[in-house]
Every structure is written in structure tokens, then in C-alpha cells.
Amino acid sequence: MTTTPPTGSDRVARALERYRDVLGAISDAAAAQEARRELPYAHVRELAARGFGALRLPEELGGAGLSPSEFSRVLVGLGTADSNYVQLFRSHFIYVEALLTAPASAQRDRWIGEVAKGALLGGAATERGATNSDRFSTSVTTAPDGRRLLNGTKFYSTGSLYADWVATIAEDESSGEVVHVVVRSGAEGVDLLDDWDGFGQRLTASGTSRFTDVEIESDWQLPETIALDSYATSWAQQFHLAALAGIARDAHRRVTGYVRERRRYFSQGRGELPKDDPVVQAVIGETSSAAYLAETLTEQIGAELDGLFDAIITRTVSPELEDHIELQVYRAQYLVVRAVLDATTRLFDVGGASALSGAQGWDRFWRNARTLASHNPIPYRLTALGDYELNGRSPFRAWFSGTDLSKRTAA
The missing domain is CATH 2.40.110.10 (Butyryl-CoA Dehydrogenase, subunit A, domain 2)
Incomplete structure (x- = not known):
């Protein structure tokens, strides 16, 4: 009897199902925990104990064998539950990725073994x-x-x-x-x-x-051969894209559910119920479109990272490929940031003052999106894109201008 190997969609679905109950608990607690500034130690440790931090490791090394694009889809699911989690795991996965792309060594294998057992790295x-x-x-x-x-x-x-x-x-x-x-x-x-x-x-x-x-x-200590290079910069930005996509998806889900159940209408409204009001429908259309754009671009960048990862593993990576990925990330960041910030501002228009209730906690969508967008201000991304298009200047080389990367070693 032959067994059909799982596809990427199967692996993603399996991973999301594995954490479905934890993600549900995270989502249910998100607004209240943020309002109280209650750090979610228990949920983070539960995810770690169930192997979340090892999802990128090959199955033979104790992981789930997810590719960068598959893992990106899982990150969007995590960000839909609460975008804080995507960011708090970011440093861990940057270092995991650096271990995966480093040459084989006893030191590397030891760290991978720790990750497989549930250890988390912070930065x-x-x-x-x-x-x-x-x-x-x-x-x-x-x-x-x-x-x-x-x-x-x-x-x-x-x-x-x-x-x-x-x-x-x-x-x-x-x-x-x-x-x-x-x-x-x-x-x-x-x-x-x-x-x-x-x-x-x-x-x-x-x-x-x-x-x-x-x-x-x-x-x-980390292997001396560990590299935090152009792949790491693109990979790091993917976490922000996934978190923004999760914010957009969750905001759309919550505001849509709110409107469906809402009975009070605006005095100027054009529908008997809010869900029949074209103005409200337009807001829902905007949040839907923002979620679609953010998730689609995150998946597209994930596919690009698949190719870059493979090139690094096979030692065929080139400066041209590094620049291509970096430029694609910058373009995606501009579009995603603009769409998600606009949508998370506009969503309040579905309910007037009642949409501002602290119990709803919708303000966190814009606040979190604005915070993520501020990590790498969009004007600098646009300038880098323009400089490349006009002058051919490498965005990755510009990123590290003035820094001697060769001096960065393991302790």
C-alpha cells in the first residue's frame, strides 16, 4: 500500500488544526489581555510545548517540515488570533532560520535539538x-x-x-x-x-x-558560521507582513460579525438595518479587500522566500536574487501597510460611538498596525525603491552601508 505524501496545504492545515484550541483561546483573550497588559506566558509556553517553535525544522529533526511559504500561512493564522504573538516569536524564528542555513556542525545540531524539544530564543x-x-x-x-x-x-x-x-x-x-x-x-x-x-x-x-x-x-554559543544576512532581513520583514495580514483578517471578521447582529441604525442611514445600509456595506468591503490584499502579498513573499532559502541551502544564491527579494518585500510592505491602516481606521464608521466601546477593543487593530508599520518607516522603503529604479543601487547593500558585516562573529 502506498501513501501519498502530504501537500503544502495539508501540512498547513495539519499545523493549524494542531493549535486550533490554543489559537481560539488566544483570540478570545486578546482584547482583555491587551487592555490589562497581561503578558500571555501560559499561551506562549503551551505553543512552545506543542512544537510551534520547531515548525520550520525538517521532520527528521523533530519539526513539521514547513517551507517558508507554508509557515507564513500559519503565521497569518496566529496573527489573526493576536498579532502580538507573531512579533514575540520573531527573534526565535530568525535564529532558527540562521541555524537551518548554516553549514552542518555539532554546535548547530545541538541547538536544533534544543529547538525541537521546545526551547525558545529571544533577541x-x-x-x-x-x-x-x-x-x-x-x-x-x-x-x-x-x-x-x-x-x-x-x-x-x-x-x-x-x-x-x-x-x-x-x-x-x-x-x-x-x-x-x-x-x-x-x-x-x-x-x-x-x-x-x-x-x-x-x-x-x-x-x-x-x-x-x-x-x-x-x-x-551559536555556530561561528551563522549568518544574519539578506535572507534574515527579508525573513524578519515577513513577520510584520503576516502580523498585519492577521490584524486585517481579524478586524474584518469582528466588524462583520458586529454589523450582522446590530439592530440600531443611523438616523441618516439608508437601510432598515445596518447590514442593509450601503455605506456600512462599503466599509465591510474595504476591510475585506484589505485582508485579501495583505494575505495574498504575504503568501507571495513567502513563495519568494522559498526560492531564496533553497538557493542558500544549495549555495547558488546571488546578489541579484537577494536584491529581487528585498525589493519585493519593500513593495509589499508599502501596499499592505497603507491598506491595513486605512481599513482599521475606517472600520469604526459601521457603528458610530458604540463602535468605540472599550469592550470591543477595536482600537488595538489600528494601534498594533501602526506600531508594526513604524518598525521600518514606509518613506524609507519608497526611497530605496526609487533609488534602485533610477540608479540601480542595491537595497540590501544600502541597508548595511557603514557596517562591517565581516566583523560579526559568534562568541
């Missing part, structure tokens, strides 16, 4: 007030007894409060090199704060990480 790379250079105030020093110690402060440490390990970047004082360092989130001297004060994406724990004489475990 803490950015420093407040930092300029566009390869210099960091966070440092690695060698104590008289030979121990290597990490000291410094990082901000925008998205997801680290939920993680088992925190990956950061520091300057090695002995060599002057910029190094990648991984420490246990619960290690002595690690202080992770939930002091992110932005008005959106409040549950991502994107706050301060302080490292005070944290001992660096030499056995638990």
Missing part, C-alpha cells in the same frame, strides 16, 4: 541611542579567572521575557570584534524588563534587557 540586539555603525556599548570581557562576562543594556528585546535563551550582540574588548552571544534567560545577572511603553503591540515584551557580569557558557 536583544538594539541599543537606545545607537548610531548606524558596528559599535556597541554592550561588551564581552575576560575576568582574571578566565570567565567571559557579558555587560550592557539593550532595548527592544522582543520576546525575550518568554524565551529560554537570549541572543544578543556585543563588542569583545580583547579583539574589538562584534560577537553574537547567547545566555540563559534565567542566568544570574540577566534582568529582563517589561517596560516597552509603545501604544501598540503591548504584549510583545519589547523592553529592556540588562546584563551584569553574566557568565558566558562556551558550550552554548
